Amino acid sequence: MVGNDGVFGASQALDDKVSLNLVTVQIAGKASVMAADRLRALASELPDFKALLIKYEQFFLAQVQQTAACNAVHDIDARTCKWLSRMHDLVGPDLLLTQEFVARMMGVRRTSVTTVAGALQGAGLISYSRGRLHIVDIERIRKRACECDDAVRSHFRRMFEAVETDTHKDRCV
Ligand SMILES: [Zn+2]
Numbered sequence: 351m352v353g354n355d356g357v358f359g360a361s362q363a364l365d366d367k368v369s370l371n372l373v374t375v376q377i378a379g380k381a382s383v384m385a386a387d388r389l390r391a392l393a394s395e396l397p398d399f400k401a402l403l404i405k406y407e408q409f410f411l412a413q414v415q416q417t418a419a420c421n422a423v424h425d426i427d428a429r430t431c432k433w434l435s436r437m438h439d440l441v442g443p444d445l446l447l448t449q450e451f452v453a454r455m456m457g458v459r460r461t462s463v464t465t466v467a468g469a470l471q472g473a474g475l476i477s478y479s480r481g482r483l484h485i486v487d488i489e490r491i492r493k494r495a496c497e498c499d500d501a502v503r504s505h506f507r508r509m510f511e512a513v514e515t516d517t518h519k520d521r522c523v
Contacts (some may be wrong), residue, residue, distance in 0.1 A: 353440025362405040424496040431495035443485040
């Protein structure tokens with residue numbers, strides 16, 4: 351998952367390679383787009399910028415590896431809470447999405463998402479109505495998430511501690 355903390359496609363642009371990934375926008379928002387040749391020019395002019403792009407690629411790979419392991423061993427309740435926690439980091443507490451979409455993103459049946467969402471809503475952690483999900487209690491959601499949530503947050507902190515903005519520090523504590 352990539353949000354306002356990252357970039358997608360930078361390594362392909364730096365190496366002039368073809369992107370092999372299908373990218374799905376989970377939540378609508380603003381993004382900046384840069385032509386690959388412009389990014390390459392900037393990266394060669396600004397070594398710190400290039401280093402930042404490479405660092406993010408490392409973080410992204412670590413996140414992908416953690417997610418692969420997570421999908422294999424952690425239950426859907428913990429994985430859903432991990433996903434909600436990451437979404438909260440990336441876009442905040444209000445998410446416009448359907449349970450069908452969440453199920454597709456998590457690779458599970460819609461009925462499983464309905465069961466978990468019902469339990470989370472019953473516990474007062476989220477509210478959900480007609481495609482609008484509001485995260486009510488992020489701290490309790492994080493306690494319920496699998497350890498992959500902390501692992502990904504920790505990877506991010508270790509990679510970007512020196513360049514984090516104050517705003518991001520608040521979100522990543
Ligand atoms: Zn996990």
